[in-house]
Amino acid sequence: MGAFWGHADMGIFFMALGLWWLYNIFRDYFMSGCDLNIFRSRISYGLPCKPRIPIEIIMKLLFIGGVILFEFSTSGLHFISKDGNFRNIIYLQHLTMFGIFFIHALVDLMEWIDAPVPRGSAALTGAFAFGWTALSMYYHVKVGNREQVDVLLHTMPNYVIYMLLASFLYEHYHGYKGILAPTVRAFSSLFLGTWFIQEGWVLFVHDRFPGGEKNPEWDLADERNAHFIPVAFGCHLLVDFIIVAILYVVLYFVYIPKSRLACLRLWQKWRPLKTSDEDENECLLLGNDDKEDMFV
Template structure:
């Protein structure tokens, strides 16, 4: 990763996964709210409780294939291969930094394997996909924390900021594993993954500026203060972008036909397929039972 391209690749991957997670979390949440609002009364409340987070999300075009898990395995395998090939000098494995990067890729690849295994319901402990994600973030954070010896002050600063974001990703994934019925831990996971992605790319521009860009003085205190402001601006921009994405997803769900909305809701929750009239009848029955109680 000691190059601009080395920071651009993982940053882009975190960006892609962050956007994908944010979109699907909002889509599932607003679908659940729409189902909750259709019946009114107690039935609506019961439908709201049907929102449930998952560590990965399926694709509408290939619903039976764990796209996320397979993508993680393929990308990390490519990353490990690239780091291994470039680690040799005069026939000897001399670049220990590459070995650390290979270790990081391995844990995210392991998370991909667990995602695939969970999708195909192999006999594994519950939430092993979440646990492997937490483990991957913890391993990444540990490697970055002890990756700073002999670096310049700005280099240490930007990587410590990255370490904080990685820790937030791990905490968010752990909270989501424990609170799947709440949308907030899931949104935090998406937010900090996006944040990590944009900051990875920003670090590439700061430490390894592409041709034609001026280099930063990595020992200048005033420039380090500017870096701190840039770090905060990233948070604000990502928050605004996620708010706009939420609005767009809400409009999409709001404009969906009733049959399409219920079909998507059933698919997301793994429920038996019912037509809209059956769903309305079920919600009405739930309301009458609760009123009788």
Template sequence: MGTFGGHALPGTFFVIYALFLTICACLKFQQSSKRGTRFKSFASFYFPYGKLQRFPLEGLLKVLLTTVALSIEIFTGFDNGKFVFMGNAQHATMFAYFGFNGVIDLLQHFKAPLPRDTEYVTLAMAFMVEGLLFKFHLHGRTQLDILVHTLLLYVVYACIISVIVEMKYRRSILSPLARAYFLLIQGTWFWQVGFILYNPSPNAIKWNEEEHGELTLATILFAWHALADFIILLVTAVTIHVCCRRGNGIAENDVGLKRLLHSGSNDQSAVCVQSDSGSDLEFEQPTVGVNR
């Protein structure tokens, strides 16, 4: 845990998780709008287009990424054949809970007889355990170390609340985006903590971990992280919206052109039918028109 890599590893996990959730939720929302159906959020999203829409990609990624991260934490926690780094054990425990949530996602995909909303409950459990571990992770640390991890603890609390709210209000796109936002803050702040406490650059100037000015600067950096992450999610959501609208416009223009060609050459008409995938366009057999 007390290394730059020990913070970059969970940071990478949470960044990937947050971006994947954002992309899938926004695509699902656009798909629902296109079909004229109500949006519904899920603790584990399927990619809504293409061959991956029937594949439990998020659950599988959770299991694979957490297994790799857990293995690294355990392997690097040994010294001279003995497991001595308790920080690694804390991180391994955190990854185990998120991996367990991934297993629940996979079980639900394969129609295991689980109680309703089990995936949300286990996800909230993972965040609760993460918060518990960080709460008692700060004994004997410097003021700067305590501050940066306390700020992280606040975000973990926000993740717990966002999961509970999402479980209640699953018809709102803001629910999964709120979860993605706090996940992204966790990810980028993990990286920032690594640079503050364990900067890997050989020419880096070490922070004075007891000076008030350094504590103030760390708090300011956290505020900028919160703003930058919000902008990242906003730009991602707007980009997906614009791309989907342009794609729909192209599809509609193609349909109109084919109708014109059919009616102009054979005095026939074509009817556009939306397929189950929500993205492919099919055409019924044209019917012969009657001249009057």
């Protein structure tokens, strides 16, 4: 991950995971009729057309497994030099992070196939994986003399990670009832994705692959740049919240048919004046919709 594209890959992964969770959470919520007595969230979701296929778990195993293999090849598994000193420790730190995420995906798969593992193991390992990610990022910049911008980039997202961790545990201990906790989990993952890309954009050059050189356009010790990072953090929160709200509204209209009828009636009320033929056609359309509602 010590390059722009390493951060971008992880960012895209967490963004995709967050959007995937949001889609499935909102879809199931609306298909349950917005009834919290019926709605249940899940740690992972299957293929929409084939729900028994654990597509999310498969993708997590493939992606994280690929990242682990890349870290192996980059480090060469040489963590001690010939004179007995540590080397390539950053790769070893990354391997511990991705290794726990890989274990989480395996445990999630075992729960999916009803293997004899304790119920809630997937939620616990997921919380554990994100918790260690937060601690790892904190101590990554805590040790040594790191510039202010670098420290802020690595420590500020930890507050969101802790929310994600808490949502994992809250969902499990409350029987996966309610929509707020899973939405917080999905939002936090989406935020981590956008923030990882921001982090890589500031720290490394992004006009070449893999972008491992330091970005000369950013002075990481400049106090003005350090003040900008919290502003960027707030902008990410705002933009990601807007994305969640838009997705919620879109899926509401997709999965709640009566909402489309309400919009049509609202348009009928406030639309510009039309010809009598157009009025007659829309009245027929609304009449058909009303008849269909009588049989729902």
